[in-house]
Amino acid sequence: MPNEIKKLFDGVFLVNGRLATRNLAKGSKVYNESLISENGTEYRLWNPYRSKLAAAMLKGLRDFEFSEESSILYLGAATGTTVSHVSDIATKGRIYAVEFSERSMRDLIKVCEKRKNILPILEDARYPEKYEADIKNASCDIIYQDVSAREQAEILLSNSRFLKKGGTAYFIIKSQSIDIAKDPDKVYRNTLKSLENEFEVKEKIYLDPYDTLHLFAVLKKK
Numbered sequence: 001m002p003n004e005i006k007k008l009f010d011g012v013f014l015v016n017g018r019l020a021t022r023n024l025a026k027g028s029k030v031y032n033e034s035l036i037s038e039n040g041t042e043y044r045l046w047n048p049y050r051s052k053l054a055a056a057m058l059k060g061l062r063d064f065e066f067s068e069e070s071s072i073l074y075l076g077a078a079t080g081t082t083v084s085h086v087s088d089i090a091t092k093g094r095i096y097a098v099e100f101s102e103r104s105m106r107d108l109i110k111v112c113e114k115r116k117n118i119l120p121i122l123e124d125a126r127y128p129e130k131y132e133a134d135i136k137n138a139s140c141d142i143i144y145q146d147v148s149a150r151e152q153a154e155i156l157l158s159n160s161r162f163l164k165k166g167g168t169a170y171f172i173i174k175s176q177s178i179d180i181a182k183d184p185d186k187v188y189r190n191t192l193k194s195l196e197n198e199f200e201v202k203e204k205i206y207l208d209p210y211d212t213l214h215l216f217a218v219l220k221k222k
């Protein structure tokens with residue numbers, strides 16, 4: 001039986017009903033995901049329990065701005081799980097992948113060896129001036145931020161210099177990193193309010209059952 005392939009967004013597919021991207025590094029896996037071949041194309045299944053972007057799509061994300069030519073500043077790249085799928089989509093674009101953990105960076109570099117559209121940057125996202133020179137045109141289409149840090153709003157604001165006007169920020173808020181004792185909804189509200197001079201909130205997505213600790217927000221730079 002042939003596999004059923006449906007397009008969901010640019011570069012994102014449902015393969016037999018499961019989320020997937022086309023593998024840019026044929027034959028290789030990043031986090032032991034399944035590979036499925038159909039008509040000469042290899043698809044990598046995208047696990048929504050491992051990637052909040054995948055979870056957001058399955059929870060009804062409408063504004064999906066990633067495309068073949070996107071330039072993306074990715075803050076909190078970790079070992080490259082989500083970055084690798086973004087790399088499958090932005091095949092002619094560029095992903096500036098910032099991560100400050102040396103241990104995660106070692107794994108991320110292995111992912112980058114097979115994917116030339118990712119530039120790994122071992123830096124702290126709280127100090128964007130340290131990687132300003134790496135982001136040469138200083139005008140990305142997208143910022144994707146998934147950092148488990150207390151200063152999540154401050155990090156987005158200080159990195160917004162790299163985002164073009166009208167550009168999209170996918171901003172994942174982890175309430176427990178900001179204030180473990182406070183009601184998460186209050187934390188989400190206060191955090192988004194602190195961004196309102198610079199960003200308009202377009203979508204707010206709860207990621208349950210894939211993830212219960214985060215709010216996935218879609219923002220537009222004013």
Ligand SMILES: C[S@@+](CC[C@H](N)C(=O)[O-])C[C@H]1O[C@@H](n2cnc3c(N)ncnc32)[C@H](O)[C@@H]1O
Binds near residue numbers: 052104124125148
């Ligand atoms: C939840 S993980 C990211 C998972 C990843 N986005 C994915 O979907 O594959 C959060 C990451 O943010 C990194 N991080 C936290 N604070 C950071 C900072 N100030 N600068 C850079 N990375 C940071 C952590 O080391 C961790 O790897």
